[in-house]
Each structure stands twice: as C-alpha cells, then as structure tokens.
Amino acid sequence: MPEDALFSPEALEIPIVQAPMAGGPSTPALAAAVTEAGGLGFLAAGYRTPAAVRGELEELRSLTSRPFGLNLFVPSSPAEDRSSIERFARELEPDARRYGAELGDARYDDDGWEDKLALASELRPDVISFAFGCPSREVIADLREGGIAVWVTVTTPGEAAVARDVGADALIAQGFEAGGHRASFDDRHPGDVGLLALLQLLSAELDLPLIASGGVMTGRGIAAVLAAGAAAAQLGTALLLTAEAATSPAHRGALGGDVHTALTRTFSGRSARGIANRFMREHEHSAPHAYPEVHYLTSPMRAAAREAGDPDGINLWAGQAYPLAREKDAAELVRELAEESRQALAEAERRAG
C-alpha cells in the first residue's frame, strides 16, 4: 500500500482526536460519536482481552464507517525488585480492608502484546497508536504494510527522534499536563515537558504530523495547539463528562470539584496524573516503579471503592484543566469545540496585528 494512502491527521474534517482512555471511560459509542462528528474516535486495547477488543471493534464498525484508531500499550520489563512490591502490598492491606476487597495478584504480563498486534493486523483500524514505549521498526513496517497508520506517543524530543527513526507516521506529543498515564518510554527517567514547549521543539526539529495531547479542554486550547504546529488535538479529560463516556459516578463527581491534580505511581506503579485524593497522599512516597504489577495489585480495591462511590480510593485520572470539562453529548461537544477554536484563531489574528 502506498504511504500516502495511510490515514493522516491532516485529513480530519475537525482536528480533534479522542484519547483512548484505557481502563474505563472509552466506549464504542464515544468513539463512534467523535468519529461521526468529524473527529477521530479511538478504542483502547489496554487491560482488555483480545476477545473484548475484537468485540468493541466490531461494535464500533457497526456504528460508523468512518475512520477510527486503536491504542496499544508497549510492554515493559517485569519489575526487578519483587520485595518493593511485597512491601507496598503490606502497606495497602488496610486500604483493601477498608473497601472489603482483597489485594490483587501483583503479576507481570505484556498486556497480550502479540495477540493484540495480530488482531490489529487482522481487523485493520485506520490508525494504531502506541503508548509506554516505541515498537520496533519491524512491527511498524508490518502494520503499515497492512494499511494501518502508526502513531507513537512521545513526551520528550529524545523519544520523538526514536519514533521517527523507526518509521512512525505521526507523533502524539503528550505534555506534562495530561491526565492518566504518562506515555514515557522509561518511567524511571521521565521528562516533565509542558505541551507548548514540546510542540515548539518537535515542530522545529521534525517533519512529522503532530497530535497534541495534554490539558486541551476548550476551543482556545485546540486553537493554541494548531497555532503551535500540531495537525490535531487529542482530547481525553474533555470527554469524560460526555453522555457516551463510561466514566464512573464517583469520577464524574470529582471532576465537578476543584482539587488540584498530581502525578502518582500509587495506583499502577507507573506515573499518571489524577485528582489528588487520600490514597495518593498516603502512599505517594512508597509506591514502587512496577507496572503493571501494582496495577493488578490495586485493581480489586479500586473496583470496590468505585462500587462504593468513594473517590478517595479510585484513580481519578484527569488533566490539569479538568474543571473545564462539559456535560454534553460527545458529538455536540466536538462540533462546539471546533467552532470555538475557529473563533479563537480569528481573535488571535486580530491581536497579532
């Protein structure tokens, strides 16, 4: 397949890409709504079985014939230091008891890497995006041969250069502001680059389309990242209060407050940004670098806290500007944001003289 037949973010009618939001909020209905409105919907393969991913892809295909993407987690190595995980598990026992839950099995897995790659090749979404690392040149070439555009999520200029060199079609530039997991290739040596700095650096240094991710909540935010050189904005937190998102009631409630966000490894063993709560405060100094082991360890406790409606035991992923999230139908929100972004650019042109 010729390269120019692969899906490009520059072809979007509305320059809005839905963030995949693995682990709960993303649904086929949300992806379909964003895609049908003229943006790009996304499904999240992370944490799901290949069979569940297949089911969601088929459901999405039944809802829209327009382009969409699928996000995969690049596996990392098992934690070397099991004792730090065991210490952390002992520390969390009272938390589990508080919610009447058991701690989960702190196992390592690769999130079904090979099976999900095979599934992607078979079902051919228009785009596969990757987080938590960069796939090999061979993986990327195989997907592209199959007609799938490959986007790699990066958080620093160094990661961007790696992704370009192995053949990525576009880069998702994730700023420090972003809600949920940082996509850093190495969570032990993460960057802290804000989105606007990252976009300026990448657009000056690379000749690849950029999708800007992190704290973009409004038409002004979308206008800003386009002005900074991005082809589109990726929105996650902005969609958490839409009707189509499967955001839990406790999470929705917390998004209506104004507590600050912070980075934390407490829930999953990998840095992620969420609204600060009791669990984060009590364990922030002891959580090991051990993903996905800690994710599995805390998973039953988080499910029980969610069930109980207690935001203090849940990962309340949210980007830094989350108070600007709007309760709307997703398609209406996408169209509204697009219109506001055009207005913001027109106003900025007047100001720039």
Add this chain to the structure above:
Amino acid sequence: MPEDALFSPEALEIPIVQAPMAGGPSTPALAAAVTEAGGLGFLAAGYRTPAAVRGELEELRSLTSRPFGLNLFVPSSPAEDRSSIERFARELEPDARRYGAELGDARYDDDGWEDKLALASELRPDVISFAFGCPSREVIADLREGGIAVWVTVTTPGEAAVARDVGADALIAQGFEAGGHRASFDDRHPGDVGLLALLQLLSAELDLPLIASGGVMTGRGIAAVLAAGAAAAQLGTALLLTAEAATSPAHRGALGGDVHTALTRTFSGRSARGIANRFMREHEHSAPHAYPEVHYLTSPMRAAAREAGDPDGINLWAGQAYPLAREKDAAELVRELAEESRQALAEAERRAG
C-alpha cells in the same frame, strides 16, 4: 488618573513582553530594544540596590520614550529553621573551595521592598509587575493612583483569584515550563500547571488581560498563547542569546547544548528552572526552602564559577524549550517572531477549517 489611561498589554503593537530576568541577563539596552521594536521592555529591580535601579531606569529613559515595565519581588518571611540552612552551608563548603570562593552570609532581607516601591512611585514606569507573591490592595491602589499599571505573576487559578481580588490590572500567567524562579506565592505549596492549561483556566474564569509566560520561544509559541486567550506573550529565555542581554559566556554556552532542564532550590532556596548540572544533581535533596538566605549563601560561589567559565557551578536558568533560542539583535528577533506568529495563525486557520 482614570483607569483606562493605565497601560494595557492589549495596546502593544507587537504582543511580546520581555521577561525581567533579575540577576544578570536583563539590561537597559535589552529593554530599550524590545520596547523600540514594538514590544514591552522590562527592568528587574530584584537583587539590585534602589540606587542601581534608579540608574538603570534613567538609562532606559535616555534610550527610549516608549512604555516599559519594572519588576519587583514581593518579600516572603525569614526562614524559620536556621539549622537547615547551616547544614546546607556545611554541605556546600567543598563547592565554595572548588571555585576559590567563600560562602556568602545566609541573611534574610526583603530586597528593599519599601524603598523600591517608593522609587517606583517616584519614577513611574508604565507597568510594575510583581513576582513571589501578591502585594496588598493598598500598595496596588497607590501605584495605580500614580498612573502605573499593576501586573501580578501567578502560577495557579487560586493565585489568580487573589490577585484579581486586590485590584491587579493584568496577570502574568507563568506556566511550569518557565525558566528561572517559579513565581508561586508559596514555594512550599507550588502548583505544577503547564502554560496552556493555565491560560485556558484563567481565560475561562477571569476577565483580566493575561500575559503568557513559560517556554514561549518561537512565533508558533506566541501564536499559540494568543489563541489560548492571552493578550501577549512574555519571553525570557528566548532573549538570552541576544546581543543586548548580559547573559554570561558560560550560560550562553550551556544554552547551545541539549541537556534537559529541571526545577531546583539548590541555588537560591526557592524553586527555579535551569539546565541540569553538577551542582543541582549533588544538592537537590538537601536544599532547604529558604529564600533569599540560600541565594546569598551561594552567590559568591556562583560568581566565581561564572568567572571561571564553569557551567557546573552556575544557575543556568532556562525554560523547557531553550534549544530554540536564537543569536540575534533583540529588535530584529522581536520583529521576526511577530511575523512568524502571524504566519502560524494563518496556517492554523487553514487547518481548523
């Protein structure tokens, strides 16, 4: 004086404000060049004697009749825990010896607060901006009565609300990306909000002109902050390599590299962003919250390291996108960036459809 006679950033011919950059790089020549090009030049009162500030203001007035600003530090309280400063001083003795310097007297002062306010009222720059806190309603009212617009630097929505409530004319919104000191009102409880998130939050919540600061290096960056709702961009690091800036040779050299930046309290006892170096790495875990005591403690050592041309002993303040700094005359750079920002907005409008 009627309020509408006070200087507004919306009146700028070119929406570029020079960051004051206390402690070295800023000069009357730099401020004059930015102002004469159509932006707003700034002088820094911080660390200087009132007599030196008077001399610089008079020099600047001899170079331009156009508007400019003066930046003041809002004093904080003396450190409560002298023992942590003494411990840190002992730790730094080998560093001082390395450069043949003595450690400085870790004294507290208020940076000549009352004298500098009196000087400002007397000499009447068009704008006074504040950092490290918010002045009282009375201080602000007095300056405004004297025909001086008051801008307060904020890093979170909470700080912005405080500044609005005491009568600030405009807010300098400083993102986490910014080089040099964080302007946080309380360095022990700082935010970590990125510029684009901060601008969206503040422009949605407040009806005050915003000046966007932090990592803005290019025309695209300026275009982005205008699109996000700012009236102007404040540039500091972007001007460090200009001919008019008094940036030291060792600092200029480091700006030509690509080492990452980090926040550090090691040089001054207050969080600031600089290019990572030996001194930051070796002392990052032991530096107390004690500003300006630690500033005075390390000052002779830094001067000696600067003299010796050793970047590993100097505070290499720089924003996150510093590799994009350009060696130019300041006026030429300001005009070039303005032209690029207009191009970036035109391109973004095409992309937004």
